[in-house]
Amino acid sequence: MINNNNKSITITGKIPVSGISENLEIHLIQITEDKLRNILIENQQALERRNEWVAPFGISLTLLITIITTTPTDSFGLNSSGWQALFYFCLIAAVIKTITTFVNRPKKTTIENIVDRIKNVRSGR
Template identity: 30%
Template sequence: MLDDNSNTNSFISSQSSPYRHDEGDNRFVRNHRSNVQSDLIEITEDKLEVILIKHIEKLNIRDSWISPSSMLVAIITAKTTATFNDSFGLSAAVWETIFVLSGIFSAIWLIRNLCLIGINWKSSDLSSLICRIKNSQETTGTKETK
């Protein structure tokens, strides 16, 4: 029984596999391209943590337009459709003024956040994160180390 297993194993290992790349076997492989060269990046854990925290903050800025724009839409809708009445000890004019001032505040908040998004857009993408981790600066296809 041991001889049968050893004969089977030697038979299997002697046959060429269709998945193995032999120099003379071009039946299945038209071109062989190797893309295994890579850069090694060494970085300390605390430095990487600081870089990632800053990057997450910049990513969060990208979504900062949602709250002020939602608030502005709600205030504009309420202002255009509501009739203000005296309630809670405040007159109708005071309620209307509160809504107008809230709308102005929301519009300023939205404009500010849109400006921050525009300023931070390029620095919050993946290639920028990799450059900060590498501590390098990409310029026209060449890499310069700081």
């Protein structure tokens, strides 16, 4: 039962409703499927690139722990100082890779940024 005079509504006699708010404005976005796929693929690739620094960081951490906790011995035709130099070289390379991938990772993308790209709007958000 709906009574418009005093804005009192009762649905099936069980739930009293004090009013109805309407938000029916529609903003329609038209885009072709291939453009939408390209935008979503680019966003997915950017999300994956944001975490590329994790693998070299894990390798760096593993090499650092190995250097700290082990004493190299002569084996496989390489003396102990050679093994130590090899581990330090690998550690330095992994740290450099970690830093470069972390610094060059894409900016964080928000839902608003993705919608703006779909709408073909350039915004400073």
